[in-house]
Each structure stands twice: as C-alpha cells, then as structure tokens.
Amino acid sequence: MKKILFLFTIVALFMAASCDDDQVLGDTGSVNLNFKAVYAGEPLVFQNSEFTYKYPESFPIRFNDLRFFISEVALVEEEGSDEAVLFELDYLSFSENSTLEEAERATTYPLDNIPAGNYKALKFSIGVPADLNNDNFTDYGVNHPLRSNSGEYWSGWDSFIFMKINGSFDKDGDGLGMGDDASLGHHLGGDDYFKTVTLEKAIVVDPDQSADLNITLDLVEFYQNDAGQILDLTIPENWATHNTDNIEPLVFLTNNFERGFTIE
C-alpha cells in the first residue's frame, strides 16, 4: 500500500509539473528579428573595394562601417499602446560583412518567451537611452554592451557614439581609390539625437510558434529626406560629424532614421 501511495505521489507531482510547463509554453512564442543592411536595395558590402555604390545623384561611394546601438526593442500590442519588451540594448554591426555572401545573410536575434498575441508594430531606438548614456558605464560587467563597446564612448560629447558610418567617396570624379578620395565619418550621438523608430506591421505571435520579422536598413535613405533633399557631400563640412559644433549632418541623418528602416 505504501508503494502504491508513493507511486501515486510521484505521478501526481510529475503531472502537476507537466501542467505548469504546458501553461507557460502555451502563453508565449518566439520571435526572430532578422536585420539586413542594403544600399538602394542592393546588399551592402563593407571594407571591400569591389563593391561601390552611388551617392544620390552624384559620385561613387563605398563604406567601411555601419554599426549602432539598438535599444528599447519592443512589440506594440494591437489594442492600446502596451508593449512587450524584446530586449533592452545591444550593439549591432554590419561592418564585418565584407563579402556578398555575408551581406546577404541576416543578423538574427532569436527571442523566446514573447507573450503570445497580436501586435501592430515593432519599435526600437537607435542609440543609448539617456539614463544609461549618462550613467557610469564602467559599473557594468564585461559582457554588457556598453562595457564591451566602451571604445564608442566619446568624452567630448559626454555620450556614446550611437551610430558610426564610415566610408570614402570620389569627390572629384577621377574614380574611387585614386588617392584623393574624401573620407566619410558620420559619428552620431548625444541625448538630443536619440531617436525611436516605429515600424508598423500586423504581427502575430502564436503560442509555441516562431514568427520571423525581417528588418531592412537601407543606408541611402539616411542621406535623403522626405522632402527630397540630399545631404550635400560637396560641402566638406558635411563629410564628418566629429564634434557638436558641426551639427547639420548630425540633425539631417538622425531625422532620417525612421525612413531608413522597413519591415516585412
């Protein structure tokens, strides 16, 4: 009789545990955020002189760096404005994609335990939120994105560099790589230029299912605004944003963050 009671207890406990698991699994699903960088729709290859692009209405250009802090990533619920937070902060770099194969491959964030439900948008910010940007990031552990990217902290701005775009372009029409190219150094940061991007899309997270969200960053869109204006790179002051006195390209580029991203 004791054995039967013992077995019954074990089975009951096992079933109870199984029920709990089912309940948790049943309420959540997974989301894969797949990021790709393109330029005018073409895969964007970095640090490779075989891949040049065309600056809007003008000269050949190529890129060495595109990397940025992405933060406050969340899904916006279909009803109301409540959000399901996907992750708080990371540093996303496309700079290492120096072959076409690498450029065509997405950088994926596989995210589990996302509340199942219907959502109307993906929302994220480019940069480091002000509370973290003004904190002493050396308090964080070695794997924290701010600590492992401490080289991006710019004491002159009291800010991390939110986004770095480096490259070079043929300013005088004699061809790229002829020894007199202009350097592009758009380093964007500062609390005033922390921008949030909202990409509207009906998103369904089914229980125990995985949803793929494909986000494309088209870099050329950062350089032209909704009014059809283009950041004029014939003006040397627009080649770089290395200090806060040179604010025009900083404002122009950060205002175009939202138009640079699309979601499928």
Place this chain on the structure above:
Amino acid sequence: MKKFVFLLLIIPFLIPACKDDDAGGEPPVGQCNDLTDIAYDPSPYELPEMIGWDVKMIIPADNPLTIEGVDLGHKLFFDPILSVDSTISCSSCHDPKLSFNNQTALSAGVNGLTGRRSSMSLINAGFFENGLFWDGRSPSLEDQALHPVTDPVEMLETWENVEEKMQRHLTYPEEFRKAFGVECAEDITRDMVTKALAQYERTLVSYNSRWEQKMLQGNTFPLLFSDDELKGLFIYFDELGGNAGETAGHCNHCHAGFGGLLTDNRYHNNNIEDVETYDDFPDPGLGGVTGKQSDIGKFRAPTLRNIALTAPYMHDGRFETLAEVIEHYNSGGHQFDNSPTGSIPEQGLGLSEEEMKALEAFLHTLTDTTFFDDPHYLNPFN
C-alpha cells in the same frame, strides 16, 4: 581474515615504495603533502585610487585580488621556472623598467627562438577589454597567461610539468596555500598559477603621467606644458583641425578611450601593409582569430601610456622611433579596403614638420615615471 592480516603486514613496505616514486616521477594518486598547518586567511588587495579616471576595473568574481595572490603572482611573473629550461620568465618580454615591454621587435623565447610579433605592454592591462594579445585571441588575463607557457617560441613547457614543479617546490606550495587555500601541495593547478599571474597583472596600474596630472587631475603647477607639448595635445585630440590653429591628428579615434586608458580596446588596420588583396597580409591579426575577411590585418590598438618607453613600435616592431610612427600616419600609409578611413585620411594627416615634433613632444607627456620606479613592480628575487 588471513588475507586481511597479510595486507596489513605489507602496508609498511608499500609506503617507502611510494616515497621512491615521489622522488623520481608521478606522485601517487591520493598522496597529500599536507599544508593545512599553514593559515589560509587572504586579505583583500586594494588598488590605488586613480584620480580622474572614473573607470572601474573588471575583476572576475572567482579571482578577487588578495595580497597573498598578488604576491604569489609577482614571484611567478619573474620566475623562469615556467619555461622548459628555466631561462625565460614573463618578465623576459615584459620588463618593468620598460613599461612591462621589451625593446626588441620580436621577442625571444627559449633556445633564442623568436615569435612573429612584438611583446605588448602590460601597463593597465586590467582595464583591457574586448580580447587580449595583438589579435584578441584571449578573453581574459587568466586565459592569456596559459598561452606563453606552451608556446614553442616562448617557454616551450607543458602545463603538466609546471604543475608538478609547483607542487614539488620548496616554497611555492605554502604560497598557494595562503593565496588559494589548497590543502595538499598536489592540489596546485595551472588554474591557480594563471589566477595569481592575472592578479599581479591587474595591479600594474599607471595613472600619473604629466598629461593626466594636468588634464584629469586638474593640477597646473609645476606641471605646465611647453608650447610644443600643448600644441601636440591639441593635434592629438583634434579631428577636424583648426581648434587652435593646428592640423587634426586624429590620434584619439583609436587612442582615447575612457578615463586615461588611451586605447579604444578595438582592432584596426593601421595601413602599414602594402597589399592588393586580403590574402596578401603577411599576418592576419584579428582575422586569424575570427575567420572574418574584414578582420584580416587588424591589430589591437595599444595604449599610448608610456609609449616613449616601448620602442620599437607596431605589432612587428617595424618602426624604431616615435618620429617614424608619426611620419607613417602623416603619410596616410597604405590604404586598403578595411583601412579606417575616418581615422587615417587617405591623403594623410598633413601635419607640418613642426606639428609632428609637437605631437611627439606631447606623446612624451604620457610617460609615468612613478610607475616604473615603483618597487612593487621590480624583480622580487633581486
């Protein structure tokens, strides 16, 4: 019962046999040279307050700094016992008088063999993140310390031998007891050796160069910069040019970092190789570790603290003087696909002769003489 009595009788004969083994080869399994009479009560080691830095060192939770651990690491660092023929110690390539560097392009190991890269300064190594070595292949100081011992062109030793040498040493077992609480000498492991070395290396902190006394600590007298030094400072930190009538040096892109670190803890192709394709780089650097094409030819940006003491320069020691280094960057070097276009303009920096001299004068203000005169950093066996 008879068998039991027989076993009891032969035990005394087995004990001397064990001792014989002990003298000549592997210690028997289960033997314990008991160290528990020695107190294990390690005291925390306090790093000095680095005024103006506002940067905290990351110390692994499983290897806190203790006075006993640091002392042990100090001895191990200078002891050639780690090498196969007891000729090479860590300090052979990391001389405290030379800012824990040496003055050779390629460091020599046992049998006079040389590696393919220059040794790196260990100054403020506890603040280095994002990988160690020129190619970033090691994630921590503890891991880093594993490599030179077995490297065929450095110490050519095996860790099994090192562990045995430590376990049988006259004095080290006592020190491992005090630092890590081992109960038996046979419990000493390579993990403890590297932890002790890492603890010592984390104490190699420098924060008293003239530059930071002036800029970070706010002292002005008697530490005034000369006109050249001040001009060089502006050049070093300038990115656009013209802030004080000088040309931009762009140095701080890779050699700023937070606090007084003077490195961004990242990897760069600094345009020293004249190559047509990625395959042409003689040393893949970071690319050899990550396997990524775009990382080929990139090397860790070293701190420029005490840079005047660490000639020759670059990962292969190709430049003899600071003037040569400045000349290289001023020329723009050899542009390639993964060159840092925003940091080293294709046309070069455009510094005049006078500006290059001023920049070199400023680099000398990054020397911290209080660092290499500190007896804590000298050979404890002298």
